[in-house]
Amino acid sequence: MSKKKDIIVLGGGAAGLSVAAGGAAMGLDVTLIAPQPMGGDCLHHGCVPSKSILHASHMDQDWSDAKLHAADVVASIQHHDSQERFEGLGVQVINGKGWIEGRGKVRDSLGQLHDGRYVVLATGSRPRTHSMLSPLAAPKVLTTDDLWSQDLHGQVVILGGGAIALEMSEAFAGLGLRVTILARSEILAGYPPKLQELLRQVLRQQQVTLREHASLVSVDDQGAQLRLNLADGSQLHAHHVLQALGREHDLNDLGLEELGIGKEVSQNLRVGGCPWLYAAGDAAGQPYLTHAASHDAGVVLRNIVAPWPVAQRRKNLPRSIYMSSEITAIGNVQWPAPEGCAWLENSSNSDRALTEGRDAYAGLMLEKKSKRLQGAVLFFPGSSNMAPFLDEHMLKASPYTELAKPSYPYPSDGELVRGIVMAYQASTKLHEGNKRVLRLLARLPRLF
Structure with missing residues (x-):
């Protein structure tokens, strides 16, 4: 077993990197166990490529040009999240995954056991998917996890009526693709109706077709295209379907069940009531926002060094x-x-x-x-x-x-x-x- 660390962090996305960098800056001994390349969902699948694609869509480019632009932007940011930089900050970086085997005990992918006073779960989240589409694969059926490497053409149907659907519909339309949004309820459900109506006008101006209160009941793979059968009896044909149904965090396969540790996350971001175990970022639950990760990192670090508990204030985050x-x-x-x-x-x-x-x-x-x-x-x-x-x-x-x-x-x-x-x-x-x-x-x- 290696020397006992102050903090062991599992995950190399925004939350894990923020905890590791912040802990090292405070003089704590930190081990970061993360798969390569580091940077997590935001850098490789979420915020950075999507905003890069959006920018390219306003610059009279096509999908191929936009993909190259996004790849260049990701590469330019990668060094900031790299193993070399974090080792330079004094963080011990170990490639791979980690599993909890006891209080402060974490085993990495190479079988080495690490001992820490605190363990922080920053293992991220994954896209929600539709059960009807699970037998199908990219490039016909996509999530943001595999979108950026695909060659898109023709008709794209986006399932969902939230942030990802709105951003990517504008991007796809600007890049010359034909776009339809299928929203199970209203567009941006729960927001003020005046705003929803303005969004409908914007989508019409962008020549995006919006189908609200639409439910998918079955899908037929017709070779070159998919046929989507809706609850109202209508059908849509698409070359690609992007699932923009939100995200869900996952604390499975980390060893918690074997140790009898619950997965509930408290207001001070402790997991299962354990005083040595914290969650940060998407692993702590909604909202799944990159700046929630940096907020959580601050809460976790203050709870580690302060003699009194500090609560998170996620509900008011912009x-x-x-x-x-x-x-x-x-x-x-x-x-x-x-x-x-x-x-x-x-x-x-x-x-x-x-x-x-x-x-x-x-x-x-x-x-x-x-x-x-x-x-x-x-x-x-x-x-x-x-x-x-x-x-x-x-x-x-x-x-x-x-x-x-x-x-x-x-x-x-x-x-x-x-x-x-x-x-x-x-x-x-x-x-x-x-x-x-x-x-x-x-x-x-x-x-x-």
């Missing part, structure tokens, strides 16, 4: 969908609003959107009694850049009126947020009283 007009959500965006809360919306007061001939939208959910911001949704280019501002506002539990205080450059879509606040203020009875006081003050004689 989420963005990187279409041409980005969709950014933070906090609770449930529609309709829960009891005691109300949605305030603005889709008409952005001069910037008018100058560019497009739509824009902002929605704020306020708690009626306290007037505190509970959630927000923005829909305009670059809206993700406003996420830190809204996040800080919610962390401080500031009054909603604080959202109107910053100087928003003119013309900018951020003025939508100010417009909501000003309109809501003008509609309140209290504001009438304020106006009377202000009129009185303005009419008083000045002494200086």
